[in-house]
Amino acid sequence: MTDPVLKVEDLRVQFDDYEGTHRVLDGVDITVNENETVALVGESGCGKSVTAKAIMGTLPTPPGEIVDGSIYYRGTDLLQDGAAKRTKRQEMSMIFQNPMTYLSPVYTVGSMMADVATYSDRDSVSWWEIFRNILGQRRADGELRERCIDLFEQLQISDPEGILDMYPVELSGGMRQRVIIALALINDPQFLIADEPTTALDVTVQDQILTLLKERIQARNLSMLYITHNLGVAREIADRVYIMYAGEIAEVADTDELFEAPLHPYSQGLLDSIPKLTGFESTGIEGQIPDYTDPPDGCRFHPRCPFSLPGTCDTGDLSAREIGDNRTVACHLYDDGMAVEEAVAVTASEDDGFVSEVSNDD
Ligand SMILES: Nc1ncnc2c1ncn2[C@@H]1O[C@H](COP(=O)(O)OP(=O)(O)OP(=O)(O)O)[C@@H](O)[C@H]1O
Numbered sequence: 001m002t003d004p005v006l007k008v009e010d011l012r013v014q015f016d017d018y019e020g021t022h023r024v025l026d027g028v029d030i031t032v033n034e035n036e037t038v039a040l041v042g043e044s045g046c047g048k049s050v051t052a053k054a055i056m057g058t059l060p061t062p063p064g065e066i067v068d069g070s071i072y073y074r075g076t077d078l079l080q081d082g083a084a085k086r087t088k089r090q091e092m093s094m095i096f097q098n099p100m101t102y103l104s105p106v107y108t109v110g111s112m113m114a115d116v117a118t119y120s121d122r123d124s125v126s127w128w129e130i131f132r133n134i135l136g137q138r139r140a141d142g143e144l145r146e147r148c149i150d151l152f153e154q155l156q157i158s159d160p161e162g163i164l165d166m167y168p169v170e171l172s173g174g175m176r177q178r179v180i181i182a183l184a185l186i187n188d189p190q191f192l193i194a195d196e197p198t199t200a201l202d203v204t205v206q207d208q209i210l211t212l213l214k215e216r217i218q219a220r221n222l223s224m225l226y227i228t229h230n231l232g233v234a235r236e237i238a239d240r241v242y243i244m245y246a247g248e249i250a251e252v253a254d255t256d257e258l259f260e261a262p263l264h265p266y267s268q269g270l271l272d273s274i275p276k277l278t279g280f281e282s283t284g285i286e287g288q289i290p291d292y293t294d295p296p297d298g299c300r301f302h303p304r305c306p307f308s309l310p311g312t313c314d315t316g317d318l319s320a321r322e323i324g325d326n327r328t329v330a331c332h333l334y335d336d337g338m339a340v341e342e343a344v345a346v347t348a349s350e351d352d353g354f355v356s357e358v359s360n361d362d
């Protein structure tokens, strides 16, 4: 067996400020296999971007701190191995959420493309190039220009030549987001992290961009971790889905299986809150993400959970249960090693007050 592309194990991240210690990530495990697109889904504030930043090595420290865990990229622990991790990080690339805060207003698109392409390979940068970069005067010339135009064409950017000389303000939202994606793809990464790259866009443009991203990923055999709070988007793009709640992974399942029968009460709540016609989700679960300076004991979801078992869900460690061959759910309603059909039967009986009969053995 080859190593998975990404393997995050027991990741714990906290932030220290005047309010105290915010224990945000509480032992997160995520695996992304070769050629796989994995979605990380959860409501605002649940720790998705913190996870992405920890992986990319861009977590602000302080106030952030990785207190425990490992992040393996193709077998190399990015938190441990100094020299190897720099090479490895060059194979990774990130697509950001908000183009206007990420794109520089004073650089042309071509200059930014040249910037990213040059700096990814620092050994070959001359002082003259760095100087030109500081002045914002780098240009995508020659071979790089061809590569940019090629990529722009694949991303269906209209007037790919002209756009190299344009500034971000001159572009529509959809075009800006395409440029952001082009910036992330120009160095031919093997692994992409996309953090809500389509939230700012209207649904039609969002669909177009998802389709383009999907095509590109298939054509290049890329692997991707795609972050979103929108289950509809996750369904469209991902092979597998990780449902995150308050810094914990609630459930992991193949996309089809999750949508067919979500097991975790939080997943069920999220799915229920998708209005069926538009694909837009609304907030359907009562309550909110807990205060990370004093998170609930036991399952962090228990204060909001309709099936919470006093004395069980509000105390102790909650380990993830393996369900069938490739699902896990971190919930006391289920027993480790259950078959999928058994677990689905548990959810079906929830309405009949089954909850009181659940065994309390761990
Ligand atoms: N720089 C920081 N300093 C202090 N706390 C932080 C910092 N960054 C994140 N946090 C904490 O981590 C929590 C999770 O933030 P994160 O950005 O990962 O949420 P998210 O799931 O990406 O939400 P969204 O969908 O809104 O982007 C925040 O609620 C906040 O308490």
Ligand code: NI
Pocket: 048, 049, 050, 195
């Ligand atoms: Ni975020």
